[in-house]
Amino acid sequence: MGVGAAIIVAIGIVLMFLLTQATNNRELYEQNYGRLFIVNVVVAAILLAVLVWVCFRLASRLRRKKFGSRLLVKLAAIFALVGLIPGLLIYVVSYQFVSRSIESWFDVKVEGALDAGLSLGRTTFDTLTTDFSKQTRAAASQLAETPDASAGLVLERLREQLSATDVVLWNGSGQMIASAGQSRYQLVAERPSPQQLRNTRTQRATATIEGLDEPSTGGAASQARIRALALVPQPSIGLLAETRYLQATQPLPQGLVANAVAVQEANREYQERALGREGLRRMYIGTLTLSLFLAVFGAILLAVILGNQLARPLLLLAAGVREVAAGDLSPKPVLQGKDELGGLTRSFAEMTQQLADARAAVEKSMDQVSAARANLQTILDNLTAGVIVLDGEGRVQLTNPGATRILRAPLAAHEGDLLSSVDGLETFGAAVQQQFDEFMNERRQHSGVDHWQQSFELNTASPGSQANIVTLVARGAEMMPGRSRLLVFDDISEIVSAQRAQAWGEVARRLAHEIKNPLTPIQLSAERLEMKLSGKLTGADQALLGKSVHTIVDQVDAMKRLVNEFRDYARLPAAELKAVDLNALVTDVLHLYTREGDAERGAAHVPVVAELDAACPPILGDPQQLRQVIHNLLQNAQDATEGCERREVTIKTKLNATSKRVRLLVQDTGPGFPPHILKRAFEPYVTTKLKGTGLGLAVVKKIADEHAARVDLKNREDGGVIVGAQVSLSFAVAG
Template structure:
């Protein structure tokens, strides 16, 4: 899963976290509920335990309630924070959580209210007046029964004591055995006034130190003649049933024959029936517990209500956790689908997560993931096809961009639809910026555009007869004025063809260099023949004229001699001029091949300028000055130093000749280093009248000149040397607000690597 699956991944991680939180919370809640229920049960069944642990139970209830409330608030805060952050699906989760929480809270609240009322009324009903009266009556009945038994046993003991009045101490033991059987007592003891045992019958015979009656009982028995005491009822549990007994103490009457006889007491012990003891103890315990609970019923009520409240918190907590988990279980597939749909709508067809469940929502996520995968495969196939088409188009565009020929696509009305850089370079017009306009409406190309449109019309009209798939023709036009560049005559050979969609393809090439080379070759051949055919007869003509002057000088009169001298001088001067012309043609035709070596162009310019400075010292004040502006950053160029010196000399000489007689008399020679183009440029500017339009188009052809006495070979030689050096040469007039300010010739040389 990539980065684009961040939101589905967060949903999965969030669901795992919520499930973990729900499981932990459920276990904690269940454990706390069991512990508190156990403590509550123990406390309600044991008043002492309840009173002893009430504070702890209360604190524990508050802590558990606070923890549950904190968890509920934390869950609510998480949901609200998700909503505020704009997390996708937050509203749905909150809605589902609210629904489930409401479903769990409302029944819990109803049960809580009912239970609260039930507990309150039940606790109050436990302590009803009738119940309390019944317990008091039962307790009184038990006491009355025991008192009756004790009184009856005390009377019987007093009667038995009367039978011992005439019995001496020595024979008292046998009498006690008989009396024990009559009374049904478990033990009889005869005590004297000082608490000493005289005789006994029953269990006391086997005791070394029988329990003596307290002195208070002896005094009471002396005054009341008899008394009975119930013992053992306060012993715990089963011991009270087995140890419960009635002890009766009676005064033995004094014998009539012994006035000074010692006072004696008869103590009789009889067990109480166990059933009666058990019932009495039960009634007593019930009454005691009833009174204790009656005193602690407010605390018990608070305990039950606190337990109910805690149970409500547990129910609400469980309902909210269940709501979040179940809501997340229901919303997670929908949120995954919604997030996936948004990503697909945004163009992201990366693999989407799917649930592995067997229900319909899980199947829906798997189907959506499969659909996304199929869409991704289809888009990959389309993209691959588009890449192939774009690659083919790029290859075609690369071919068109690197063609030396110009290519223009026109519509049926001659509007430009597409061009390549070659067309802009050849026509020297920004054709790419003129798309949508007619070719005949572009400045400088009006005649060319009209001729091309006419040629297409003729071709389409005659196509059925000629059976040709294209037409071909040559055009002569002046390129450059529209862009402010040098106006040069350009010879084009163009071919036109029809394209699908009623479009027209125009392919053309600049053959000006070929034509110029052919003309240069032709002029070279002419120069070679002229040098050969004309130079040979010039020397005999000059010698013959000089010989005639020498032979006839002394034989003619003064007037005829002057005419002869003037004619011979004219013949010699013209022959010299013809020789110079022939030598120039010979030099143009026999220009040697350039030997390209690294040359410092600045040093070469300065060397030539030294010659002009020396010439200026000896010349008149009318000599045109030459100013140099040399770029010190210029690296060495590839060139032939001798031929480049000739180029500089020819350009400076032409510039001085053009500036002669002008108000501003200055010639500027400048070098420039173009780092982006990696070339060095040599520029020569004059302040003359510039070149006429018809001369500007053919300035580099031999015998094309504006000088009255010029041969027109200067720029032709410069052009030929520039071609030998692979340099680009440009010629243009310098203008200021449409006024010609002079001419400029520039050459661009490649630097030495």
């Protein structure tokens, strides 16, 4: 690890040096490029060997299935990726950036801009030179009439006019005649060359720029100047007139000279680097590649070091957690280090010991609680009575299956809701809450009160159908602690119904016995009276006698029929169940409801439509009692349509394949059942007919109970309007 760290530091120092020196000292990099390439290859080989060695060790640990090897692999992979992925990303981005940046340095636009800058500088200098040449020529014209003796004063004025630093008047042989400016203080003035004099004689005026090519730093800007040489015109034509030349020197603007020199220097450097841009690119890419190798090597080194440092305590904790998860709470090993991970192992060992102690205590308590809870749950589940635990505001906290069965509501799904908010139990919940409130008030006044008891009637039927009245007897008390409220109730509907049926049966039996005995003597006495007096009375008296006797006999027959119905209801025999084809039985009974059958029974004809399901299997039933049921239902349906515009009765059979039961339905087009009749439709002597006894549906209910059949009674509606009534019975399939 120390050798690896030293190598990283050394390579880092080399890279830092190369990065600082590469741009300004490209020759140094190109000279050492071969050696750097060899170092690059060696470092890559070392890195590859290290990677292979690490991968081999990790693979060996995995093959031996050594505990913690996966964690070590995961940690090493995470740390390696932390260094590798950012390194690759930076390398790719830098590679693209360097390649494109170097290419952009030598773009055609850059070269064109430099050329344009050079051209602009030359043009500017040419313009300044031309202008200064013209000004000097114009100034030379002013010396045409000036003799040599007084030329000094005129030159001083011309120097100021031309903004020149030096003005000299030369003769044709290159001898100074007069001067103004800096040349006055020079021992030997710089005279123009013969070539310059000849050119001036030919062109009348010449100008040159001097001082731009001097290499001294800052010298070009301070010494750059324009030197113009103009021919002084002669006042007269003569062979003896001497030729004179006016020389003027004007400094160039320092800013303009500095910019021109900078553009020229940039163009020179650009051309030099354009020639060596491939070498520059290799230099940067090589440096980036070395940086990438350094990052990869550092990432792997950190992965191994940090992975081992983190894995050891983590593996110790993982082994301990695995043992604890398996139920082993024996003392665990700890690390003695002072860091947080060492402290974590010690805390884990202490926690394990505490868990072992606590588990022993909890197991003992849980055994007791589980036994008590199991006993309580067994008692609640097997109670036929319903049990509900409520809080102080009437919210459901706990229920048993008996409560769901009795109230016909999914109470388990409403835990946490108010009992009065459960569909169908609004009235019951409000009444129970009121009883508890009264009980709590009474308890505060009389401490000896420990419960309340009350009976309730609950309608569990849907709107528009036969009322299903459930009679409950409920008992309530307060539970401690927590102030919860216990509600226990039981369904006594069958007991009440059985008591009511028994009472009605006893009434019917006694009524039949008490009424039937005097009926026969009354009928015989009336017939004997008619026989004795017949022929002894005249006209109107004889007619009155016959009419009265006939009325007595008819009413006695009606009373006998009523008594027989009472007797049948009270003495209805037990059903003898066997396989019965319900469709065939219905078809047989319907023969009596044709027009001829109605005529024989003295009834008005009401058409009966049969819709029989051919898939109905035989049912368990007593044919005679089922025939009586069908007769009663059809007769009631026909009677219900009396006075209606549309009179029709429909009888249907239908198989429910899911429940394996057969339904018998009788529907009419009458006005339906009033609400008060729906609530008590199957009680004896409850009827809407003026001449009815109210025993028809009571007999049907009694026979249905003998067959373990469900009876439903409801009004049929269409768009909220009652269009008739429906009675249905559900029978079990035979076999």
